[in-house]
Amino acid sequence: MKKQICILGSTGSIGTQALKVIEEHADLFEVYCLTANNRVEELAQQARKFRPDSVVIANEERYDELKELLHDCPEIKVYAGKEAIDEVVQAAPIDLVLTAMVGFSGLSPTIKAIEARKKICLANKETLVVAGELIGALAAQYNVPILPVDSEHSAIFQCLVGEGNNPISKILLTASGGPFRLKTADELLHVTKADALKHPTWNMGAKITIDSATMMNKGFEVIEAKWLFGVDVDQIEVLVHPQSIVHSAVQFVDGSVKAQLGVPDMCLPIQYAFTYPDRITLKGEELNLFNHRLEFFPADQEKFRCLAMAYEASRKGGNMPCILNAANEIVNEAFRNDACSFLQIAEVIEKTMNIVSFDANPSYETYIQTDLEARRKAMELLSL
Numbered sequence: 268m269k270k271q272i273c274i275l276g277s278t279g280s281i282g283t284q285a286l287k288v289i290e291e292h293a294d295l296f297e298v299y300c301l302t303a304n305n306r307v308e309e310l311a312q313q314a315r316k317f318r319p320d321s322v323v324i325a326n327e328e329r330y331d332e333l334k335e336l337l338h339d340c341p342e343i344k345v346y347a348g349k350e351a352i353d354e355v356v357q358a359a360p361i362d363l364v365l366t367a368m369v370g371f372s373g374l375s376p377t378i379k380a381i382e383a384r385k386k387i388c389l390a391n392k393e394t395l396v397v398a399g400e401l402i403g404a405l406a407a408q409y410n411v412p413i414l415p416v417d418s419e420h421s422a423i424f425q426c427l428v429g430e431g432n433n434p435i436s437k438i439l440l441t442a443s444g445g446p447f448r449l450k451t452a453d454e455l456l457h458v459t460k461a462d463a464l465k466h467p468t469w470n471m472g473a474k475i476t477i478d479s480a481t482m483m484n485k486g487f488e489v490i491e492a493k494w495l496f497g498v499d500v501d502q503i504e505v506l507v508h509p510q511s512i513v514h515s516a517v518q519f520v521d522g523s524v525k526a527q528l529g530v531p532d533m534c535l536p537i538q539y540a541f542t543y544p545d546r547i548t549l550k551g552e553e554l555n556l557f558n559h560r561l562e563f564f565p566a567d568q569e570k571f572r573c574l575a576m577a578y579e580a581s582r583k584g585g586n587m588p589c590i591l592n593a594a595n596e597i598v599n600e601a602f603r604n605d606a607c608s609f610l611q612i613a614e615v616i617e618k619t620m621n622i623v624s625f626d627a628n629p630s631y632e633t634y635i636q637t638d639l640e641a642r643r644k645a646m647e648l649l650s651l
């Protein structure tokens with residue numbers, strides 16, 4: 268039986284690479300449902316090619332356009348709106364849900380998919396940043412695996428296969444260091460959106476590329492690793508590794524370090540999440556270690572305040588990581604719209620963390636309210 272896959276965010280960087288993996292192994296995988304936010308042409312094109320049961324466009328205003336684009340494919344069901352995404356993930360035939368949409372929007376459908384006992388292939392790290400404790404509890408309650416897609420977490424997951432309950436001493440989380448790794452604090456005053464969008468090693472969506480430039484992406488990944496692997500954040504050490512060949516490593520209590528290596532290409536972590544515990548062939552460049560010099564440096568948390576703030580938010584717990592995420596979503600977008608400077612990103616997030624109501628024991632409802640409040644405050648701070 269082919270695995271039936273639902274891709275949330277199929278028109279994005281992860282979504283399109285997932286479709287490449289599915290196409291390459293059409294004997295193993297079938298697309299059951301595709302979703303996007305606005306890009307109806309791309310979504311319709313994907314639907315024509317992969318013939319899913321259904322497609323959903325989150326922005327309801329684009330429904331008529333999508334319906335029209337697929338008017339000659341009456342067998343493909345067309346829906347619109349967030350509630351429709353929450354519903355489609357529960358469809359009985361679905362085996363795997365790949366969460367590849369961006370931001371807080373991933374939280375609700377991930378919860379619905381877990382409740383419907385679907386395996387989660389998790390790319391949307393913001394879901395765990397915001398509500399890692401809740402997601403972990405639900406996954407345990409419904410006995411649903413959360414298979415990491417993020418390259419570092421896939422690497423850590425691969426290092427842990429076969430280790431049972433062997434205790435971890437440290438997680439060595441690698442970071443490219445982003446495009447501003449070698450810039451001085453003064454030089455960061457003048458960097459532009461175009462500079463920040465030039466990631467040195469990975470080709471990704473705009474939001475995560477900016478997060479890599481501020482190193483908020485690494486901060487999010489620290490929180491993501493904490494929840495996925497049940498370690499304390501202070502057991503997670505960030506190593507700047509500019510080549511992005513060692514995708515991360517685990518140090519065990521006997522001192523042994525296991526790492527996973529590969530060329531920087533998301534198809535492998537996506538495919539491994541789809542096939543785990545099996546490995547299957549994958550077309551693409553193979554790693555040749557003779558071609559790479561591997562370097563490792565400590566991360567500079569004074570220059571990259573976002574990384575330090577993510578550690579702080581995680582240590583504080585409660586809804587603080589949710590505040591961190593919401594403020595970051597606002598300033599990240601503002602920076603991409605030329606509405607704030609690079610250094611204002613960290614300033615506004617820090618201020619937002621100081622003024623939004625703190626809740627040590629948040630519920631799902633608290634996350635919704637916190638997200639709204641933090642977005643409002645961050646926008647006020649930016650005078651938007």
Ligand SMILES: NC(=O)C1=CN([C@@H]2O[C@H](COP(=O)(O)OP(=O)(O)OC[C@H]3O[C@@H](n4cnc5c(N)ncnc54)[C@H](OP(=O)(O)O)[C@@H]3O)[C@@H](O)[C@H]2O)C=CC1
Nearest residue numbers: 276278279280281303304305306368369372390391471472
């Ligand atoms: N790209 C990468 O290599 C990696 C990404 N990730 C994580 O994976 C996730 C996706 O990243 P990436 O693929 O780069 O992002 P992209 O911006 O390239 O794609 C995002 C996708 O999500 C859809 N989307 C955006 N907002 C919403 C919304 N509010 N509701 C529903 N759908 C929405 C977009 O639709 P539309 O096209 O219509 O706008 C698009 O399909 C992020 O959480 C990121 O952190 C993790 C590791 C690596």
Ligand SMILES: CC(=O)[C@@H](O)[C@H](O)COP(=O)(O)O
Nearest residue numbers: 417418442443444445479484
């Ligand atoms: C591909 C991937 O997993 C990204 O999250 C990547 O790690 C971003 O690069 P940085 O290490 O620069 O944040």
Ligand SMILES: [Mn+2]
Nearest residue numbers: 417418419488
């Ligand atoms: Mn990553």
